[in-house]
Amino acid sequence: MTEAGTIQSPARLKNLFVILLLACGPSNSEKLWESYQESLTEDILIQARRENPGLVLNYTPDMLNQTLIILEDKALTMAGKYIKHLGLPTPQRILGDRLTREILRETSYGLNDLNKYISRNEPLLLPDQRTAYNAILDRINRNTGGIIFLDAPDGTAKTFVINLLLAKIRQQSKIAIAVASSGIAATLLHGGRTAYSTLKLSLNLTQCETPLCNISKGTGEAKVLQECKLIVWDECTMAHKQALEALDRTLQDLRGNGKLMGGAVLLLAGDFHHALPVIPKGAMADELKACLKASYLWRHVHKLELKTNMRVHLQGDAATGRFAQQLLSLGNGKIAADPTTGLITIPNNFCNIVESIETLQTSVFPDIRRCFNDHKWLCERAILALKNDSLNAINLQIQQQLPRVDVSYKSIDTVVDIDQAIQYPIEFLNSLEPPAMPPHSLVPKVGSPIMLLRNLDAPRLCNGTRLCVKNLIPHVIEATILTGCAKGEDVFISRIPMVPNDMPFQFKRLQFPVRLAFAMSINKAQGQSLKVAPINLGAPCFSHGQLYVACSRVGTGKNLYVFAPDGKTRNIVYRTTLQ
Template structure:
């Protein structure tokens, strides 16, 4: 049998490949260096909406039922406040101030699941790829929102999303946009999203009337401005945006490591970090440097001493995992193996 392959057959095969690539990696064939299939508008609209609505409602129900009771008081207050704004369709920009260890990722994932449980669209983005892997259905802000590469050189930048596209349809229908690690993003990125949502949703309210949840910690990460001064960094910060005065601030304060494990030393260390991050440690007048307590970190005199301490550090972490991981977590005995499999050899940690 001689099968004659037609251009339509090749095109359909490319569409199938691209759908699978988009499902698995969030990339189209052009981004993967392959030929681009010819699609009609209905295909494109359907693919974007499918990505944001194809969730197993039964699994979402189980996740919400299992995790809502685990919220502590400050997490529950933030959770209810944001859900109330979504349900009343009041919109607004909310900043969740969440120092490390306060359960930010847990709370955000519960937000996302709760909204999707109600068959609504919740978009999750992050300022960097590592953070994007921690949230359910998350991608980077530049990829999802199509932020311009020359963002800082535009007077009034817009996201590269046109009306009538699948991306536009998703932004028009969504109830919540979560932007994790937002503090390291340039203020122009947030302003570009605001202008784009005004246009796409035909709504003059901030962010086009949708609830935008910004999450992060200004004590940890700020925008990086190549060859910039401290003044340049402050100018690029979200707090310098004209939108910031309209932002509603919520806080997470409970350190979950202390709350769940009763680790007093971890609580003391967390408080030291907050004291430094909040600028409450006085600086030396001439050098403008601060002094930190002797027990704040371990100081070694040479690379050789650091190398010799590496194995003991790994053993302490492994021991902590064995002692404190709750028994309800399946495959908990594999965690130690996974830790060691992720630990690079000594020659990769410290060059000889």
Template sequence: MIAPNRSMHDAFNQELNRELQYNVDTLQEFVRNNVPLLNEQQKQVYKTLMQAVDNNTGGLFFLDAPGGTGKTFVISLILATIRSRCDIALALASSGIAATLLDGGRTAHSALKLPLNLNTIDTPTCNISRSSAMGKLLMQCKLIVWDECTMAHKKSLEALNFTLKDLRRNNNIFGGLMILLAGDFRQTLPVVPRGTPADELNACLKASPLWNNVKTLPLTTNMRVQLQNDQSAAQFSKQLLDLGNGKVPVDATSGLITLTNDFCRFVDTQLVLIENVFPNISENYKNYAWLSQRAILAAKNNDVHALNFTIQSKIAGDLVTYKSVDSITNPDDVVNYPTEFLNSLEIPGFPPHNLQLKVGTVILILRNLNPPRLCNGTRLSVKRLMPNLIEATIINGKYAGENVCIPRIPMIPPDLPFDFKRLQFPVRLAFAMTINKSQGQSLSVCGINLENHCFSHGQLYVACSRVGKPSALFVLTSNQKTKNVVYQRALQ
């Protein structure tokens, strides 16, 4: 007699319990209290989407929503309504930060088991079988929400479509399951390593044949401005949209735009930028709420690293150094790639070989360790530094204030011409972060270092739209001029 596969059964129960753990009474009360707060446009979107869920007709929808229009509020209501009926609605996002804003949210790449090297696969699929826990969950699911979808490669959506058709034994688009994409195409597009603008546009969701099936639902009323009743915030909102739409005049000679004095506050040096965003940090770093609401952004990793080291040096205490263990996984390649060379590699989205931290430092998780609590993109403050563990306090999202322990883990980069493994704590300093990494994050105070110009579509718009008013935006740039890259094809 064959023994039952208990591990598979347990995994399914764990996944199912995770999606059915919500308190129905609490959800029903949330829906009851918040549906009346929807504005007319939001109400129409909510009604249209819930009608599609109730009719069980499936379909692909896109919630087109610039910052401040209440996208997360509407999505949260839809998720709560479905879950209050004891049905399953999966909340996914392209970035870890965006995932932390949704109840039960997790990154799409991790949840859907998408290939890491989507660029190089002609017809990718999700690594999900009918007998797997996620496979069974997708067969029972009523809705998948995918937030910050504009960052996703078109092949990720095509992989989901192919996989759902197979899992659900249904040849309709996405196997008859309803998909709600949400985002703003003024924001950054998928990153294509060493790619051209044409490569980025070709990787964009709008370049997929699936996009022909999308039903677009727009949100345009800026609720952030209305609630603040702040005239400067209203003008700031319009200026942001002009920036995102590429309507700010460009100098024909330099190719640069000029940022105006009523759009932000200008600073002259990195130190002044740091002082404005993190005033008196030597004392304030212990205030997690204060820390969580501020960051400095830059387009390039080198600028981010320099800012982080400078800010960390302002915090008292000893510097603790953690060195990674780097190794080649293929024995035949060992002689070609000495350890010193591996140690020198600085890879985007990877921890450094030489990780230097202090108690009180802000760090960013680089891998999904324990979703939804510890996702790629979660920000934390270091509490204790031990030889084999880092104890830290989560400072953003639903789990803010919780203490967690972070271990060293092995990590393998997908885009190198050789197989290489780094054993290190999956964290980086995060007082400053790249603009792309900040997408989905709302801040009270934001600094932007534009000494090196933005180089890709939507980066300047993303950076400037992290805050809701000009008095909270500090910009370091030369003569108030900078580059604003906008691909009009992505907005059509």
């Protein structure tokens, strides 16, 4: 906090302070508040002095209380927690303020801005988009409720149609909730948040036979769900079927309505060519069992389709059209595989086949020593790969070309059960690199792209958000957001404790929740669009939809570079999910 306070505004300090409270669990939160309450309240004092130029003002209890209210609002938004549960004093609020806050968040949209957005974009709808748009609005206007699935392959302007629907409902002073299965997808929706945080879904859905959302009657969240007309759930194919069933039970209970989804309209949007729910150490049968199509609710789903590829429609280019058709053939598993090896041969006219990883690197990051300061250039490109070990090597090789000096940050690793300390020494813990965890030794440079590995402040800072390092301080990294709704904003990232959930024992790593992002995993790339996308297929794909997701990050084959031994790789497609 001291380091950050010397270079940043009180508003950004408040964000950092709440993240520290939520993620780090300081031993004495109240003392931490007392030490920095004036730094956190400085902007409120300055504003008061501007409004009262004839008065000599200093910090007052009302100003500090206003800061506590802001901190609590942030904590509630990020994690649904009151600051009294985090060790801070309870701010004095007006009765019912909490309820009002939830409603305000879903209704505070400027009518003039909505009118302009709708009048500007409604005429742009293509015939298949307008058909889906009108069908969904008709279902909402007739109050018939139900579940709609918008089947939208990559490039069909799904996000454009969804945002227009959200604006149309909000224009009528009605509530439309926008959620997504991933933080990255949520940043693309107007007012979007992650499904698990908004709907208070359990992280262990499979451990309960009939799970519910953790939302109680009488709360602000319940009031929003009772009054909403539309719930949009983007990238729904990544969600576990139990999440959909939990939402149905909760809506019926809160709305006192036994109809499907309690009479509300739920719009599921996605593409079953993409990755399915992640089942740790699960087989194909486990993924299919967890898929939405395996739910008893799926038989009630009304399906709508978007078919027009906007990249082809706008460019009118034969090569782009051919690439879109080949991409669908790839996603549908129609490219024949060798019956002996199970590998497909990547068509030469589909992309640029390269002979080495080094060529792959130079194709995406040419002249990086000169261009790395250009944030637009940097966020348009990334190498995609399947496994962390290849990602780490590529990231370090490319970063070595940057002219800056690297800074080393070492993690503090400890076992959760102190009785296991002898069995798992610190040197062994330091050597571990579990999935979705930062390395023990993090060595970034100023100018390096990094990727966030945790949801810190959705939708600004989500798991998968890419940033560019601006300043490296001993206890804080200052970075500029490259993607999402807060693109261009400078933020602070601190060390937080993280516990991997797929280890035979529990250990805690205190480290910055980031990795270098010159290269990223294919799963992390889902939901992100790139201008140039090289793919390292030195190791073959091992899960449904991985090859399709990787190749569909770009709109044309001329910007797709693939390294695969002998030009062959495995393409895993679960055909039953596409039926």
